[in-house]
Amino acid sequence: MEQRPVPGGTAEDGAHGAPVTTDPPRQREAAGDARRRIPRTDTLLRDPRLAEAVERLGAHRVKAAVRQAQERARAGGIPPEQVPRTALDLLPGTASGLRPVLNATGVLLHTNLGRAPLSAAARRAVQEAAGPTDVELDLTTGVRARRGRSALAALRDAVPVAGAAHVVNNGAAALVLAATALAAGKEIVVSRGEMVEIGDGFRLPDLLVSTGARLREVGTTNRTVPADYAAAVGPDTGFVLKVHPSNFRITGFTRSAEVADLTGLGVPVVVDIGSGLLAPHPALPDEPDADTQLRAGAALVTASGDKLLGGPQCGLLLGREDLVRALARHPLARALRVDKLTLAALEATLTGPPTPTALALTADPALLRARADRLAAGLAADGIDVVAVESAATVGGGGAPGVTLPSAALSLPEPYAAALRTGRVPVLGRLETGRCLLDLRAVPPRDDDRLAEAVRAARPAVEGRGR
Incomplete structure (x- = not known):
């Protein structure tokens, strides 16, 4: 017998308002095939990359990431072939809950970030x-x-x-x-x-x-x-x-x-x-x-x-x-x-x-500006709203009150602050006059590329909020 929707209902409602499946048989069969192709947990744990993660992070943490990736595949969020990669992406870098961050606040000794980097x-x-x-x-x-x-x-x-x-x-x-x-x-x-x-x-x-x-x-x-x-x-x-x-x-x-x-x-x-x-x-x-x-x-x-x-x-x-x-x-x-x-x-x-703190204290403002100009030019070429600006850094950590250190920063739209802070590589900047500033004085030059990639990774979240 043909199933018809009740008056006032939708094509997805049955005679008593209950959902009915409207997917064609072939589509249902394809979805079932995809779910059957999701790798088993024991198979995934034999993957060399995940096996190494077990040694580094412990089996419980890795199994939890594997199950989360499998659930995403069952829900259709990712294809079955991406389960191993997704599980790896869900894993932290270390077994500790502490997450490394890039300190672009312009505060050299930021107490909330653990003060001096070793x-x-x-x-x-x-x-x-x-x-x-x-x-x-x-x-x-x-x-x-x-x-x-x-x-x-x-x-x-x-x-x-x-x-x-x-x-x-x-x-x-x-x-x-x-x-x-x-x-x-x-x-x-x-x-x-x-x-x-x-x-x-x-x-x-x-x-x-x-x-x-x-x-x-x-x-x-x-x-x-x-x-x-x-x-x-x-x-x-x-x-x-x-x-x-x-x-x-x-x-x-x-x-x-x-x-x-x-x-x-x-x-x-x-x-x-x-x-x-x-x-x-x-x-x-x-x-x-x-x-x-x-x-x-x-x-x-x-x-x-x-x-x-x-x-x-x-x-x-x-x-x-x-x-x-x-x-x-x-x-x-x-x-x-x-x-x-x-x-x-x-x-x-x-x-x-010399320690990172000592190097940051004595950093040449002209070199900081050159770094900011280079980073801003590369990001702007990708269509990101960014400019290099002069900035003022501070010592922080209860040291040298009132002393400011000339610096340089990347200036981005304000929504980048939250997007960068919650990214895979967290970046901490500061808000100033309605813009997010990423001050470079406390950022080692070796981290410039990581900083730029974090900005690029944050762009979709920023643009998504504007829609």
């Missing part, structure tokens, strides 16, 4: 250190040795004026260890203008008080003179603390005491320089560095290793040998110690070639 030498050192190492063993004598001794020696060589050095797991931990070992149950004298918030809602006063120390605030927000410190120092003083307000600036009617003004007060002067600059840098004349502070009389300097130093996340302690040794032997030091991978990356950062 140098090639540091990455190789981490890979070598991933297996068994002599991190706490003297291979000559066969007995236990000081943990990370070669990394600590490299740190001492980088700052020869320091009597000793120690490394913990981040900059805040370095200050916590100093406060716990030197001032628990005592007072820390600090200027009101240096009671900073260090990020993500964490505030320096809360951090220091958590160690059992008491804070003795002196001076005012905008002016603190040496006499303010001298009046506050007494028998209960553990140390005087100087903190570099690295993520903001106070201008106008201001004054602050220098380290040299505080060294005669009879207590140690601890200086938190924050950004990890070990020696003066011509591009950052106002940024404090460890060498200068120690030469001025600081007993101890604390800093981060993943900022201007360009290394892994860690906290650096440099200064008087007796103080550093006391900190290193404090029970808290065990809880704050770094692993062998961090020690390997730190040593390679200190002894190896």
Whole structure:
């Protein structure tokens, strides 16, 4: 009997509104044949490319990608022959959920992107250190040795004026260890203008008080003179603390005491320089560095290793040998110690070639513009709305506030920001005056082609939104 649609229904509705198949028999047969040609899971896992992925990523992750690709084929989204390639495309580069990105924000040390990118030498050192190492063993004598001794020696060589050095797991931990070992149950004298918030809602006063120390605030927000410190120092003083307000600036009617003004007060002067600059840098004349502070009389300097130093996340302690040794032997030091991978990356950062951060800081603006012009010309030839423009980059990571670095960028329509951020190779830019800017100062030249391909890959998504 011929099936007829109900009144008010469609050709796809049966007598009771139920769907009926209207595909011709040959079309249904072709669809069934295509589904039968979808490779079995066990067959796919024998594909050399997917077998290699199992070794790299694990069987569970690869099987999930295979099943997802098979489902796409069953739904008619891809032909059966494309299932292996689709499964491979669905797999991440590593077994970690962290995705590598291209930092085109113009912020050299972007906290949300992990701050300093490691140098090639540091990455190789981490890979070598991933297996068994002599991190706490003297291979000559066969007995236990000081943990990370070669990394600590490299740190001492980088700052020869320091009597000793120690490394913990981040900059805040370095200050916590100093406060716990030197001032628990005592007072820390600090200027009101240096009671900073260090990020993500964490505030320096809360951090220091958590160690059992008491804070003795002196001076005012905008002016603190040496006499303010001298009046506050007494028998209960553990140390005087100087903190570099690295993520903001106070201008106008201001004054602050220098380290040299505080060294005669009879207590140690601890200086938190924050950004990890070990020696003066011509591009950052106002940024404090460890060498200068120690030469001025600081007993101890604390800093981060993943900022201007360009290394892994860690906290650096440099200064008087007796103080550093006391900190290193404090029970808290065990809880704050770094692993062998961090020690390997730190040593390679200190002894190896210039880091990506160092290269970005000293990049020639003319060469940056030449790169931008070349990239823009190639993309424009493909019909993409792009121009090369001058830009201004920043240090970031709580370093060198107010300092801008002349740079160059690709200027694209605003929708490219989201399309690039969610692409197969995520690219992070910034929005400015209604355009998406891809700043090149933090992008290594070797990544220029990857950046261009990411822009080309994002074009269909951008143009699709405009339809």
